[in-house]
Amino acid sequence: MTSDRPLAFGGNHLDRSANRRGDADWLAQSLAAAETHFVHINGDRTIVVDGRLHTGRNGQAREHYLLGIDAGGGAWFACHSDAAENLRDLRGLAVEGLLPAHELALLAQARSIVHWHERHGFCANCGQPTAVKDAGYRRHCPSCSVDHFPRTDPVVIMTVRNGDSILLGRQTSWQVGVYSTLAGFVEPGETIEEAAGREVLEESGIRTHAYRYVASQPWPFPSSLMIGLIGEALDREIRIDTRELEDARWFSRSEVEDMLNGTHENALRAPPPMALANRLMRLAFQPS
């Protein structure tokens, strides 16, 4: 599936170099090397100076996690930062398109892995402190010997079609006027398609089928993998789950085009082009 406008957070150029992660000598040399880059993560934010990603050394960081090696052979590491200045949040950077796509992608990798370490200093199995291993891709518990690995949480996000209209909803917390595709986490013991059908039924009361896969997108808030689908509705009458959605309704093709183009008469809007939801709205009316 191709598209004119790229999705944010994909397109990482680094060689992740998993074979280097256990090589303590190589890691020590790389951390000391002048050409090594450091990606600073403070919550959802990183450091941008004069419009460029800051990748200088971080004297305060206690742990560094390997992102990979660039085409020039330079290593890139992620680290937590307590910086208070020059911070820019990753969503804003993605919408704005200030940084190259491949830098946004390694920021996504960095943000997900830094967040995981910040929340996983202890062993979920026994409660004792754990230690970083494999350059950040494992934490080991010396007390009970259990290994823990970074999370990636699959999320289904789907446009549901009924004739010449699609189902969109909005949450109370969203910006005024924004409507988007429904979405939700895949649960244990579900296929992707089953999760999509369950989420749409739960949130809108609409039964669906015939899902097809469109594209995927890393979504580092904190560690989702968005799995984009287009499916077909079997019902028309919406029953909203008001705990999940503030509103949901059917939108005609022309209304969706106006939302995508920013010309909707009531100022309703789609998510920005960097988001998979935008692509799913644009592709919903093309033949499958």
Next chain:
Amino acid sequence: MTSDRPLAFGGNHLDRSANRRGDADWLAQSLAAAETHFVHINGDRTIVVDGRLHTGRNGQAREHYLLGIDAGGGAWFACHSDAAENLRDLRGLAVEGLLPAHELALLAQARSIVHWHERHGFCANCGQPTAVKDAGYRRHCPSCSVDHFPRTDPVVIMTVRNGDSILLGRQTSWQVGVYSTLAGFVEPGETIEEAAGREVLEESGIRTHAYRYVASQPWPFPSSLMIGLIGEALDREIRIDTRELEDARWFSRSEVEDMLNGTHENALRAPPPMALANRLMRLAFQPS
């Protein structure tokens, strides 16, 4: 994507009833009700008596996790079991096809969620004990107030094509003669397609592109979501990562057919039809 032979662990008939998970009164009534079913999980195993899934009450279980509600209105819960008799492992049950598909599917759900609770009694953020919430779909830390949710780990599994042959490998731990599609966990900050390309490159040295999605399958050992793809190779020369694979090579269409049919002259075999890998091998030679 349809197929004559269903994949194991999909096809759950239960209504997961997420809206009931926070309803303490309903949960207490359901746990006491005569028509409620209990799925007993001991590691990868459950209890099967006279060829039927045992769903009787478990007096020893301290926690019960809601699986959902069946078409007759009966609730189903999963629980840990210390039973030592009549145990059957879920892989064997899936290969054998003894139980109905929808029972295998709820066993997958039960096994993933029971395993998650067994390994997550403590808060990864602060090390203190956590408590079950939402009928098993959340654990809450009363010390630091962080919520933890069950894991579902996305895994890419892919057939790679080169002309009229496909790339298959085998791990030392597998049964003698079995070759299968390559696979690996999606990492933070990757799309599905990027993860597929990275895994194939890491394990075999083959560059790939043009992946298309085929199907997904829950794989409850302990909590994977298998995402099946077919892609195209850009290279032919294999360099095996011997830490991951014992062997990898190109297999011709006729050799793959013999492996699928159990008629290979050297007794090489495909994974069983219940596994997504089998479907990916069968579909690899069909036009996309």
